[in-house]
Amino acid sequence: MKDGWFSKRRVIILSALLVIALLCLAFGTALERGGLTSIEKMFRDAFSPLQTGAMVIYGKIAAIPDYFVSVANWREENENLKKQVSSLQEDLNNLKEVEQENIRLEELLGAYDSVVNEWDPVVAKVISRSNSIWYNTLTIKGGEDQGFLKNMVVVNADGLIGRIMNVSKHTSEVLLILDKEAAVAAFEQITRTPGIIEGSDKKEDMLSFIHVPYDAVIKENQIIISSGLGGIYPAGLRIGYITDITVESGGLMLSCAVQPFVDFDRLEEVMVLKPLGAGVNH
Amino acid sequence: MKKHNIRRWVLLTVWFLIAVILQHTLLSNSNGSFISLNLPLFFPVFAGILAGPTGGLMAGIILGLFQDILLGKYIGLNILCFGLTGFVAGRLALNVYKETYLVPVLSMLAGTVFYQVCYLFGMFIIGVGAPNWWSWCVYVFFMALGNAILAPFIYVPVYHSFASGWLSSTNLDGS
Structure with a gap:
């Protein structure tokens, strides 16, 4: 070892031999072998619990992106559910409206049971109310198509509202009793x-x-x-x-x-009293 | 064996095992990602830089042997490639100022390419067919890039530990 040249040459030769040996070993193990050596088996058996543990951890880590994907899906689902809730809420409100309307209409019809024999009451929705200082009128849905005519009386469950002043194809203008002209x-x-x-x-x-x-x-x-x-x-x-x-x-x-x-400010439905046999009634 | 030596060897063994386990589990399952890593390669390269060519060679041989036994195929090729890579890294880093961040980055960049070239050369010698060159180049490029990016994050704590921490008592080559 004291002779540097010899030592260096020996190292080179040994290294070359080692490289060749290793390459031969690699060549020999490149082909399919009959089985693993006992050393390899021992190594693999010892290493497998560590690999298993690492794979468990890897599984957890790999599930993280899935979690975020799930969160994104949940968000989308949440948005859809919110829309659904909103839609259902709207439906519920509509149902409540219909319920209220039903109650009002029942009251309206109940109040005029006595006039049914003489009149043909037709329920009509209020479309608009005139706020002019010159006249007090409101417009109801239904006109000639409903068989409404001028001077037909309009009432609700509380009492007299007025009379029809003008009739168009689909609407009628009602002159309220609040108007000076409606004596x-x-x-x-x-x-x-x-x-x-x-x-x-x-x-x-x-x-x-x-x-x-x-x-x-x-x-x-x-x-x-x-x-x-x-x-x-x-x-x-x-x-x-x-x-x-x-x-x-x-x-x-x-x-x-x-x-x-x-209450003329809160009119939603009214009833037009049509004389019996006075035309169309849907 | 002194207590600090035991501590050093335990630490090195743990680092070594973690690198190999991660490589054979997490990283071998991360197919589809462009950036790939070769974590065990950090071991001989950094050993070469910090402990000299002999340290790098020894670390590479031990690591290569372990890898080969685990793979069960081409036994000896990893010993050769890791050993050579560690040795060359140690030779090249002999006169380099090791505190700069460029050292780990460049050494891992060059070390990865060198290791892959060695491996390819070895495969040629033992008669395994040529790879798809473009795929091989892309694979090596991204692995080198990945290793180079990760290198400072591993090198800095290892360097400090080697200089004044748990790895500091004696060098890997026993000097």
Whole structure:
């Protein structure tokens, strides 16, 4: 080992021999062998638990991307479910609306059982309400197609609303009793004191019961109903109740402020009273 | 055997086992990814850099033997290739300032290519058919790239441990 040249040459020769030996070994093991040597078996057996453990860990790690993919799927599913919930919520709201509408319609029909023999009540939806200071009208769905005609009376469960003023193919314009032009012949329910109902000059949503005889025995809270005189409105339709009584300017007549039973700001469905046999009814 | 020597050998064995196990489990199952790694190769290359050519050679031979026995085929080829790679890495790094980050990056880049060329050459000698050259080049390129990227992250703690930590007591070549 002290001779550097010899040592170096020996190392080179030994290395070359080692390389050749290893290549021969590799060549020999390149072909299919009869079986593993006992050393190889021992090594593999000793190594297999470590490999198994590593594969378990690998399985867990490899599952992480799947988890994120699952999360993405969950998000998508969540979005779909949210849409579904939203849709179902909408359906539920619609059902509630229908339920409420049903209740209102039952009330509406129940209130006019007595008139069914004389009239053919047709339910119509309110489309719009006019807010003009010049006239008080509302538009309902249904016109000539429903057999509606001018001057047909419109009511709801609370009482008289007005009469049809104009009719188109699919809509009708209703003149409310709040309008000054919509005079209704009426009387007080108990005493039968006659008078005229028209829109109030003082308050928009109030009525006036005018031309009441000076000696009439009337009091506040008494109910005013239609008298049937005048030929348009049938008798007995509830209109409102008296809230105030004053003497008219001439001093010969009384005038009463009347609070209508109908809430004109919350009308959704109304009923058109068609005379029996007055045309189309769907 | 001194206590710190036992600790050093235990640490080296654990590192060695982890590298081999990961290579034969996790990395052999990560097909389809472009970047591939050869974790056991870090062992002889870094041993060569830090402990000299003999250290690299010895580490390569031990690792190669282990790998060959596990593979059960072409036994001796990995001994040769890992050993040579460790030795050459040690020779080239003899006069290199080892604290720079370029050392592990370049040595793993070159070491991976050298190892793969050795392996290919060995396969030629023992008469295994030629690979698809393009696939081989792509495979070697991405493996070298992957190893080079990972190298500083392994090298820095190993270097510090070798300089003043658990691996510091004696060098692998026994100097």
